[in-house]
Amino acid sequence: MHRPTALVPLHHVSLRARGPEDVVADPHGRVLTGVADGRILRVHHPGDPRRARTEVLAGTGGRPLGLELLPDGDLVVCDAERGLLRVSTHDGTVRVLADTVAGERLRFCSNAVALPDGTVYFTVSSRRHPLDRWIGDIVEHTGTGRLLRLAPGDREPEVVLEGLQFANGLALGGDGSFLVIAETGSCRLTRCRLTGPRAGDAEPFADLPGMPDNLWREGPDGPVWVALAGPRLPPLDLLHRTRPAIRRAAARVAVHAPYRPSGTVGVVAVDDRGRTVHHLTRGHSGFRMVTSVCAVGDHLVLGSLWESGVAVCARPAAR
Template structure:
């Protein structure tokens, strides 16, 4: 599928806090998200702004990003300041599962997926730049992103992959044989093989028309949904081919410059072969920097690092 269809906004739900960076739907159609003040929220009845209700589940004391609901009711949280956490929504308790790897503090945990065998894989977007200076990593393009694994028995995480360009969303294939990792800085999805003759190796899963952020899997047989935080930026891609010293100087300037998100937003759904099954876009959008998307009922819910709420859109889109 090469042509996109229109992403149709229905309404906006304010959360009273900035930056619902990741949105995930639970088994009851409620949406979970984390916001900049550290709180983990659960949003009920998103079908109408009049009925929507926001419930506070916990406070991580940091900056929650990627979320992963667990079968036992727990919630895994990638916190950009505190590392990989486990939250108990019933009690509101927060436990640190990993805050360092090989003696290095985890600076920028981004997204996480739990597999049926109890192992947990999670991404680190950058080893050089914290969340507040994320643009520096995108500009410098030095490839310090990582994929880490926490074994089923717990303990210390191990580094599985290095050299990723701003590693971001991560999700598992339907048969559990591979993971898909979003590399924001390279506008691509990378496949990491867990089993079979290619186990431990990577290949290209999909090249995208924009910069991918979080990934969300719609059930075992559903597609991978990916948010495009920005369209492709040709001058940036040209800069990425310049010498490291040039990119470094540009990055130092970029972290001090005001950032205004693009007015064009998009989300995509892909099958397990990497084929696009949905591509929805909207130009001149008032809701900007879409960093996540999930589906619940007839709706798509969009999260954003930039906004103070979530956008609810028609799932079907329009021609």
């Protein structure tokens, strides 16, 4: 495991709205995010606390999670309540791309990537637990996460992979031949091949020191940044090895128990071979539950399902 270094906080940008779960950077150095009240926000000058400001781009009417910026500036949005959406950043128009799969309501969409031909791959974290009971799926270890594919012009996605442990962030390989999938419930990254004779096959890509959430790729030659929503918990690993009935009972307790995120936060960057390039961590952090990270200039911008703003940290030197 790559030796961790310090995650250095610089400042906080308040959004006056809870839960900027995913953050993505646009070509102009602005950061886009979705918050708990359904709005899509754009943050200007996130690296300068004196100039930072926020504008509202749209409202989904649901709960936006993962965002994917398209070449024309619009967004593909994974909405935990409404399904897979396309949102115009020009006039705020929201269009539903898909809201069912195989006759089943599509819920708890988590993250998406768009290919150059218009194909969209996206994850569903759980088929048993909704977003407001996400911890139940982590504890129960249901393995009901999915990777779905929506072809251009289609209204109904197809299932590419099943049995994923809380499928979460997605990133495209630098050469476009594979996807990297974050499995939060197993503290690992999984690779799904898109081309060649093994297309559709899944295989281990990287084991991680914590629970991965959203992924963000820094260009075709850059690393994949991984937000660690929490540290690895040995008692949870032991629970996952018990019988399903025990895990279900534990999950019923967990969803009703008060939850407070760990004060240990971290991010990891990996290359296209799954090797760790950076591992940044901070204990006793005032900014908790890091669910996303993107790079803007000399800064890393962190999002959180828990907090009411984004954190801006120092970016490590390139390796």
